[in-house]
Amino acid sequence: MRRIRRLRATIHSLEQFENAIIQEYLAVPTEFKPVYRSNRWRTSEILGSLLASHGRSCAYCQGTLTQSDRGDVEHFRPKSHYWWLTYNIRNYLISCARCNRVRKGDRFPLADGVPNYDFSRRSELKEEPRLLADPYTDEVERLYGAVVDDTLILVLPLVTTSDDDNSMRISEYTKDFFDFNTNGLLVKERTDTVFKALGAMKRLRQGDLTAETDITRLANRYSPHGIAVRQILMPKYDAQLPSEAAQVDWFVDDTIVEMKMLDRIIAVNTNAKDARFLKEINGWALATLWHNSPADNLEAIERKLNNENYSDYVEQFQRLLS
Numbered sequence: 332m333r334r335i336r337r338l339r340a341t342i343h344s345l346e347q348f349e350n351a352i353i354q355e356y357l358a359v360p361t362e363f364k365p366v367y368r369s370n371r372w373r374t375s376e377i378l379g380s381l382l383a384s385h386g387r388s389c390a391y392c393q394g395t396l397t398q399s400d401r402g403d404v405e406h407f408r409p410k411s412h413y414w415w416l417t418y419n420i421r422n423y424l425i426s427c428a429r430c431n432r433v434r435k436g437d438r439f440p441l442a443d444g445v446p447n448y449d450f451s452r453r454s455e456l457k458e459e460p461r462l463l464a465d466p467y468t469d470e471v472e473r474l475y476g477a478v479v480d481d482t483l484i485l486v487l488p489l490v491t492t493s494d495d496d497n498s499m500r501i502s503e504y505t506k507d508f509f510d511f512n513t514n515g516l517l518v519k520e521r522t523d524t525v526f527k528a529l530g531a532m533k534r535l536r537q538g539d540l541t542a543e544t545d546i547t548r549l550a551n552r553y554s555p556h557g558i559a560v561r562q563i564l565m566p567k568y569d570a571q572l573p574s575e576a577a578q579v580d581w582f583v584d585d586t587i588v589e590m591k592m593l594d595r596i597i598a599v600n601t602n603a604k605d606a607r608f609l610k611e612i613n614g615w616a617l618a619t620l621w622h623n624s625p626a627d628n629l630e631a632i633e634r635k636l637n638n639e640n641y642s643d644y645v646e647q648f649q650r651l652l653s
């Protein structure tokens with residue numbers, strides 16, 4: 332897992348739904364049954380702002396998201412119980428379909444059989460004894476480390492008995508809950524990615540400068556298994572790993588490349604609905620990064636958008652962010 336930094340992006344339409352559902356409850360709490368405006372969390376605005384903070388991999392297993400969309404918008408605390416968080420973007424993560432639908436579903440286990448907190452305890456959720464790691468608030472990159480285990484790359488808890496009980500309980504539980512080391516395809520994808528990066532590092536050391544591009548892409552927190560790659564390479568090759576700004580730069584460049592491709596698809600297909608939607612998601616993602624890049628390289632982002640004639644397109648979204 333990797334730490335996901337929230338980027339400031341207020342989604343006004345979502346706030347309205349959040350307020351409305353709470354008002355509905357307060358009006359007649361005894362008969363309250365939430366009516367979900369489904370798919371309100373699958374807009375280009377929400378997917379784009381989540382893409383800007385998550386990059387292209389699952390928040391839990393770090394695996395690749397599907398080709399056809401940008402993954403599932405997953406409610407960290409499930410809406411079936413924590414209904415008041417249904418429209419709260421702070422409760423949203425991007426995950427692969429397997430982690431969301433097969434592994435997690437409506438489950439949000441707590442320690443020692445404690446029942447999930449209800450609306451009356453909504454201000455105490457920080458103290459809820461949850462068993463799942465939260466990539467927004469937990470130091471997940473310190474909870475887990477990628478290790479070489481013979482021919483495999485596994486992800487194991489780093490916490491020891493000297494750490495607090497809470498971290499230990501969460502790291503062990505989450506690893507098993509999401510099958511970090513028992514889902515064959517996931518382990519294979521992680522292993523292949525790390526070995527590809529090791530190969531690129533070898534090529535770089537032999538003077539092949541093209542390998543640098545591969546390392547920037549693979550050892551990147553916005554790429555699938557990028558944190559695992561960084562953890563394996565760090566002890567020996569720290570100086571060759573892309574900096575924070577270089578990682579954001581790569582992600583912006585990569586998103587622009589994808590936008591250009593989508594533009595070509597749109598130009599030759601009048602009915603390219605999916606391509607238009609994906610382009611909008613990318614537009615929102617770039618606007619969110621331009622609005623508050625985690626690497627503080629706003630000018631570099633602006634220059635890239637200007638060079639590729641995307642600044643007007645992205646600015647229309649950027650104006651709506653606050």
Ligand SMILES: [Zn+2]
Pocket residue numbers: 389390391392393394426427428429430431
């Ligand atoms: Zn996943």
